[in-house]
Amino acid sequence: MKIFVLLIFMSNVVTACANLSNPSISDLPAATYLNVSYGADPKQLLDVHLPAQRTAAVTKVMFLIHGGGWSGGDKSEFYAYIDSLKKHLPGFAFINVNYRLANFSNNKFPAQEIDVKAAIGFVMDKQEEYNISRKVVLLGTSAGAHLALLQGYKNTEPVQAQAVISFFGPTDIVDIYKNPPNPQVPFLLQILMGGTPAEKPDNYLQASPVHFVTPQTCPTLLFQGGRDALVNPRQANLLKDKLQKAGVPNELIIYPHEGHGWRGMNLGDSFTKLKRFLEEHVN
Secondary structure (H helix, E strand, O other): OHHHHHHHHHHHHHHHHHHHHOOOOOOOOOEEEEEEEOOOOOOOEEEEEEOOOOOOOOOOEEEEEOOOOOOOOOHHHHHHHHHHHHHHOOOOEEEEEOOOOOOOOOOOOOHHHHHHHHHHHHHHHOHHHHOOOOOEEEEEEOHHHHHHHHHHHHOOOOOOOOEEEEEOOOOOHHHHHHOOOOOHHHHHHHHHHOOOOOOOHHHHHHOOHHHHOOOOOOOEEEEEEOOOOOOOHHHHHHHHHHHHHHOOOEEEEEEOOOEOEOOHHHHHHHHHHHHHHHHHHOO
16 A cells, blocks of 8 residues: 555656646646626627636737727627637647627727737736736637738737638728728628728728738738638639739639638638648748
């Protein structure tokens, strides 16, 4: 019995020493915090999904930003996909973000951009508490992809994103207003911007990720449906051209027969390509 107890003790000591010598391993269990407030508005909420064995040295952080035409949608749209993302990216922490939604009288742009930046700042301020690194990736769908691109391209504070992943996000707001694939698009943009491009030219410029591409822009992965009737492939191609000219690592994946979102095998393929892209560009 004494020998057995001694062996257990020695095993625990060896494990503890191994953990101390390896900053990429901790004894922390996985943890989830739902509806954490990062601001005073009821919409300024986020969910925090932290992996087991996380450390501030290596645990990367992915911010998820939902779509909904800037005037609708909710972080719950990602609930069905977080488990799949965890399986593909087991070492990542995931932060699922809500933001203020535009309507006819309130929360005009740049309220949404400000909220994404504030959410990231809130989480980075808790870096020590959460035991996460400052290696940040932004992923969004539709309007959320637009906001992810804006944050990644325009703002180096509170942290410089290491990659942006856009699922069918608008990239040139003036162009999509003037060449709308759907009559809803100009209507949604007027709500968001508080007017037309002629009335609010600076808003439309400041809201267009294509205008903020530089050689220092972070690697960008674009997913696009070939039959998207809300954000057509032209938007992804406009951004890809800018990224190519600036020498920014990028990839555009088009699913020819998909629309504004997809499921099944193509979604599984998207997750596989997403994982490969991040393994290549985020260290």
